[in-house]
Amino acid sequence: MVNEMQNLNPLIDRNQSAPKLYKGIFVGLMTMSLAFIALVGASTSAKAELKLCNTTSSRVGVAIGYREKDRWATEGWWNVASNTCEVLLKGKLIARYYYVHAVDYDRGGEWSGKDTMCTTDKAFTVFGVKDCVKRGYKRTGFFEIDTKNEDDWTVRLKYPDENGKK
Numbered sequence: 001m002v003n004e005m006q007n008l009n010p011l012i013d014r015n016q017s018a019p020k021l022y023k024g025i026f027v028g029l030m031t032m033s034l035a036f037i038a039l040v041g042a043s044t045s046a047k048a049e050l051k052l053c054n055t056t057s058s059r060v061g062v063a064i065g066y067r068e069k070d071r072w073a074t075e076g077w078w079n080v081a082s083n084t085c086e087v088l089l090k091g092k093l094i095a096r097y098y099y100v101h102a103v104d105y106d107r108g109g110e111w112s113g114k115d116t117m118c119t120t121d122k123a124f125t126v127f128g129v130k131d132c133v134k135r136g137y138k139r140t141g142f143f144e145i146d147t148k149n150e151d152d153w154t155v156r157l158k159y160p161d162e163n164g165k166k
Contacts, residue, residue: 048092048151052078053085055158058106062157064088065099065117065129065142072129074117074142076101085154092151099142102157111157113143 054060063076066089080086101119102111118126118137132139147153 049087050089050093050098050147051085051087051154052080052100053154053156054080054082055156056104057082058104060157061103061105062086062088063101063119063140063142065115066095067097068094071127072117074119074124074126074129076119076124077122093147093153096147096149098145098147098153100145100155101140101142111143112141115142115144116140117142
């Protein structure tokens with residue numbers, strides 16, 4: 001009776017030698033391990049975000065603007081220390097074009113552009129880019145970033161001249 005019960009296990013072939021059995025188990029475990037590593041590697045290496053790196057010797061304040069579904073949004077302020085990077089938006093980028101405005105806290109000056117959006121002096125999220133002043137906001141110039149529809153993009157702020165002087 002004991003012999004009949006042991007033979008009921010479909011995973012064990014009593015006619016197979018022990019080394020072949022262990023080899024089969026080893027190959028199966030290795031295959032599962034490699035599949036798991038590939039899955040984890042794919043999920044961790046494919047990060048998507050909008051990041052800004054401040055390559056200057058100054059602290060900077062950063063605001064961003066972007067098109068969100070059927071409306072414009074502007075957000076700020078991220079304080080980015082000298083020679084560091086900050087993630088501004090996590091996850092897959094939802095727009096091709098993003099807009100950036102940055103202020104140099106230590107040396108004065110700013111990085112701006114011709115595209116105007118609404119900002120305030122304190123932390124903010126504003127929807128819409130029209131009638132900024134009427135709605136109690138500042139009208140601020142932003143420069144355009146073309147992400148070329150990539151999922152992940154890094155903006156690098158630097159001083160205009162090669163010597164690092166403003």
